[in-house]
Amino acid sequence: MVIQGVGLHNIAEIEELGEGRGIQLSRVPAKVRLALNEKAQGRALLGAGSELRFNLEGDEAILTFLHEPLDRSAGFAGPKGVFEVYQGDYQGAYDTTPQLMAEGGETRLVVRRSRKHEQLLRRRYDEGLLTFDPSLLRVMLPNDLQVRLHRIEGAVTPPRRGQAPAGxxxxxxxxxxxxxxxxxxxxxxxxxxxxxxxxxxxxxxxxxxxxxxxxxxxxxxxxxxxxxxxxxxxxxxxxxxxxxxxxxxxxxxxxxxxxxxxxxxxxxxxxxxxxxxxxxxxxxxxxxxxxxxxxxxxxxxxxxxxxxxxxxxxxxxxxxxxxxxxxxxxxxxxxxxxxxxxxxxxxx
Incomplete structure (x- = not known):
């Protein structure tokens, strides 16, 4: 699934909530989610294993996420969450990742592509030594927090065929x-x-x-x-x-x-x-x-x-x-x- 030039990995369905409330992300389709127990219906909206993936065409991209305090009895977990940024197989630099999202409010992630060792990494990828294309940016969502995608700013394009493992x-x-x-x-x-x-x-x-x-x-x-x-x-x-x-x-x-x-x-x-x-x-x-x-x-x-x-x-x-x-x-x-x-x- 692609939205605004960004690939949504481990996301099966989205819902635009309107009125500045962002886009809700679900790991299973609504018809499956609503057939599960009440707590699981909420847990399906958490970010476990979910990523936003893209190729950065400009200098940087800014991804804005929203989180509102929710009734945890309805199945929502976690007072805080952590984002990680990867470039291909590699964790981003320490000034980029991890980033904390506290309960409530808005979080802006500034994502930049490191070009250091670019030729070396490209050679290793071409030789089959890496599983992800080293130019692919991967924003990993918090495991135990429901976040909503609000805005994507910057020149980005979706993942291309072959940039992620086929298996x-x-x-x-x-x-x-x-x-x-x-x-x-x-x-x-x-x-x-x-x-x-x-x-x-x-x-x-x-x-x-x-x-x-x-x-x-x-x-x-x-x-x-x-x-x-x-x-x-x-x-x-x-x-x-x-x-x-x-x-x-x-x-x-x-x-x-x-x-x-x-x-x-x-x-x-x-x-x-x-x-x-x-x-x-x-x-x-x-x-x-x-x-x-x-x-x-x-x-x-x-x-x-x-x-x-x-x-x-x-x-x-x-x-x-x-x-x-x-x-x-x-x-x-x-x-x-x-x-x-x-x-x-x-x-x-």
Whole structure:
């Protein structure tokens, strides 16, 4: 999707709100969003994994974003957010990125293209050593904040064919998948795994509202633009959804995606290491077992189960809530996940 010369990545639908309120960005179409639980309807408007991409034809571009204080009970998170600016595969200079957006008001991002080492980077890209074109500007939106695009100023053109990786990794899951507590947008395990695999990222993480819903299963199955999918299931429903209902939803999601994706790889994981393991909560084993058994019952080579404890074995890689991975934990998950994906999905 392109608006005012800027490509919107990981954005499925926009709505112009009028009266100076900017453009609302949604990671899923409205017909899907409104079929989800109420909290997820709000979380779909958060920026997890979303980017504004463009080629800068002049000296600089100025992107203006709006954020208004919202009722968090309706599904909106975060009192503040962080933007990052990348140029191709490379993080921007420290005077450009990261930039903080506090709750309420307007934020103006001034984006400039660095021409230092331009020929060297171009040569590396032409030799296949980089995944993104080094002239492509990428503004990463905050993971846990709803921001609205207000204005784009400057001479910009949309991304050209071939400037981003053709391969795509799609992820669906909880706040952990969305990048909660990752500190920076690029710090999520999903972003880091995609980078290690040389793929682009489609992030469908829903903080506190990953309810394994049929509408999301149908949507993921119908998308033809991903090559690998990672499904992180269970942590948001363990406190309220009965085991039988969870199993029914997991079975529907996996069967639906499997039936549409026999030439694509799906990696399904369960609850990562968390406080429930150290409290010896027997319920967590039952939820994990449902995911494991359902994957294995499909008997399909391209649907692979990976234990959440295997991906994050060390509780010291958690934040103090003993649930969300720390910055170190996010990178550990990414390393282990990318290794498993390569093991199964890439030719030997």
């Amino acid at each position: 795509r990794l799609l992820v669906y899951g909880s706040s952990i998948t969305a990048g909660g507590d990752a500190v920076l947008p690029s710090g999520s395990y999903a972003h880091a795994a995609a980078r290690r695999l040389g793929t682009d990222l489609i992030n469908l993480g829903f903080s506190g509202s990953c309810h394994v819903e049929p509408a999301m299963a149908d949507y993921i199955a119908a998308r033809g633009d991903w090559h690998y999918a990672v499904l992180e299931l269970g942590v948001n429903v363990i406190d309220f959804m009965p085991l039988a209902e969870f199993e029914q939803r997991v079975r529907y999601m996996l069967r639906t995606i499997a039936d549409s994706s026999r030439d694509r790889w799906v990696f399904c994981t369960d609850l990562f290491t968390c406080h429930r393991d150290y409290d010896r909560d027997p319920l967590i084993a039952e939820y994990r077992d449902i995911v494991r058994r359902t994957v294995r019952s499909l008997k399909q080579e391209t649907i692979v189960y990976i234990s959440g404890r295997e991906l994050l074995p060390d509780d010291r890689a958690l934040t103090i809530d003993l649930l969300h991975p720390s910055a170190e934990g996010m990178q550990e998950i990414a390393r282990r996940l990318a290794r498993r994906i390569r093991l199964h999905a890439e030719p030997q």
